[in-house]
Amino acid sequence: MDQTDVAVIGGAVMGASVAFWLTRLAPDLRVTVIEADPTYARASTALSVASIRQQFSTPVNVAISRFGIDFLRSFADWTGPAGGVPDLGLRENGYLFLARSAEGAATLRDLAAMQRGLGALTQVLEPHQIAVRFPWLAVDDLSAGSFGARDEGWFDNMGLLSGLRAAARAHGARFVTDRVTGLTVAGGRVRSVTLARGGDLACGAAVNAAGTRAADVARMAGLDLPVEPRKRTVFVIDAPNARHPEAPLLIDHGFYLRPEGPHWITATVPQDDGPCDPDDFDPDLHLFEDVIWEQLYARAPGFDAVKVVRHWVGHYAYNRLDQNAILGPHPGLPNLFLANGFSGHGLQQAPAVGRGLAEHILTGGWQSLDLSDLSVDRILANRPLREAAVV
Numbered sequence: 001m002d003q004t005d006v007a008v009i010g011g012a013v014m015g016a017s018v019a020f021w022l023t024r025l026a027p028d029l030r031v032t033v034i035e036a037d038p039t040y041a042r043a044s045t046a047l048s049v050a051s052i053r054q055q056f057s058t059p060v061n062v063a064i065s066r067f068g069i070d071f072l073r074s075f076a077d078w079t080g081p082a083g084g085v086p087d088l089g090l091r092e093n094g095y096l097f098l099a100r101s102a103e104g105a106a107t108l109r110d111l112a113a114m115q116r117g118l119g120a121l122t123q124v125l126e127p128h129q130i131a132v133r134f135p136w137l138a139v140d141d142l143s144a145g146s147f148g149a150r151d152e153g154w155f156d157n158m159g160l161l162s163g164l165r166a167a168a169r170a171h172g173a174r175f176v177t178d179r180v181t182g183l184t185v186a187g188g189r190v191r192s193v194t195l196a197r198g199g200d201l202a203c204g205a206a207v208n209a210a211g212t213r214a215a216d217v218a219r220m221a222g223l224d225l226p227v228e229p230r231k232r233t234v235f236v237i238d239a240p241n242a243r244h245p246e247a248p249l250l251i252d253h254g255f256y257l258r259p260e261g262p263h264w265i266t267a268t269v270p271q272d273d274g275p276c277d278p279d280d281f282d283p284d285l286h287l288f289e290d291v292i293w294e295q296l297y298a299r300a301p302g303f304d305a306v307k308v309v310r311h312w313v314g315h316y317a318y319n320r321l322d323q324n325a326i327l328g329p330h331p332g333l334p335n336l337f338l339a340n341g342f343s344g345h346g347l348q349q350a351p352a353v354g355r356g357l358a359e360h361i362l363t364g365g366w367q368s369l370d371l372s373d374l375s376v377d378r379i380l381a382n383r384p385l386r387e388a389a390v391v
């Protein structure tokens with residue numbers, strides 16, 4: 001039987017990051033990444049809006065983003081020439097979260113204080129300050145906005161994936177095109193993974209980095225994970241009367257919006273949000289006309305003339321319990337490591353999560369960053385660590 005020390009199931013950003021860190025920290029380790037579709041046509045990584053923020057409601061997520069932004073900024077230093085990606089085109093335009101009630105403003109203030117305590121630069125702006133900084137926004141109904149003038153923005157998602165993959169490969173990781181169809185468990189450990197093209201791969205440890213199919217992989221080992229695919233339709237729009245390349249990623253009631261070259265990207269969460277078939281990529285085109293456009297126009301009158309120039313559908317790997325990642329070894333199967341349930345914020349978390357899992361695999365515990373708040377224990381105890389700032 002073919003053998004490896006660590007079998008990583010899923011080779012998009014999370015699997016590639018784990019492989020990158022494992023091979024960097026332990027050059028002699030045999031790491032095999034098994035990816036069913038190396039075109040990544042349906043991977044969330046490729047279908048992402050590719051943004052990073054410090055403005056989370058859960059401290060561990062802020063800590064993850066503190067490392068994430070440093071890593072993205074100095075990507076070429078981390079990955080070296082072997083990564084082949086000199087820079088990720090990071091644009092730090094910031095995020096602007098808007099609140100419309102006194103209670104909402106108080107929440108933004110509390111969260112900003114927590115985020116600043118962890119090193120973020122979040123400021124809370126009064127409506128008149130928002131109007132000065134972003135004069136194209138209507139502020140009459142607002143009570144406050146929280147804005148990160150640095151350390152937040154967007155970047156090249158496929159550059160991140162490709163640099164991590166190339167660097168991991170250069171350090172000795174093996175990338176295999178195949179689908180994992182089974183896990184063999186004996187004596188309370190994963191012993192091997194079964195590949196669709198035939199044959200088993202014996203492993204010392206396995207990593208579940210299967211994105212929206214994470215629950216399927218967990219089920220192969222007899223475990224339940226509350227992770228399901230949820231459909232998100234993203235619109236690229238042209239708005240000739242609204243050209244604001246310096247605009248932040250705006251989080252308003254009912255939609256988000258950010259510039260994308262000469263155009264804008266916008267999306268919303270459908271009212272009837274629920275699990276979808278992992279192969280359903282039909283767009284919910286009505287969402288732009290029925291939900292987004294009216295609110296967008298009310299917030300920014302320059303969006304009076306708008307054309308949808310493109311759209312795409314991606315799936316969140318949605319954690320039903322608390323919309324937060326599920327990380328680390330499963331107590332029922334201590335050599336199966338989870339990197340699952342990112343619920344729409346996994347791209348920015350890949351650097352810190354990859355490093356954390358690699359260190360855990362190699363040493364038996366969290367090292368550089370304590371990620372235990374995101375461990376599967378809370379899922380098993382039904383103790384949600386709810387992320388309120390889900391976009």
Ligand SMILES: Cc1cc2nc3c(=O)[nH]c(=O)nc-3n(C[C@H](O)[C@H](O)[C@H](O)COP(=O)(O)OP(=O)(O)OC[C@H]3O[C@@H](n4cnc5c(N)ncnc54)[C@H](O)[C@@H]3O)c2cc1C
Binds near residue numbers: 009036044045048217
């Ligand atoms: C519309 C949209 C917008 C988003 N915006 C942001 C954002 O702005 N910022 C942010 O941080 N995050 C964002 N996200 C989330 C982010 O893209 C994901 O959390 C992240 O890419 C997850 O990476 P992953 O490697 O875990 O999963 P994926 O990218 O889904 O990759 C999983 C991989 O596993 C493979 N696989 C599955 N099962 C098997 C198997 N049995 N055998 C072998 N291979 C298998 C799949 O082929 C796939 O390539 C967004 C997501 C979407 C859909």
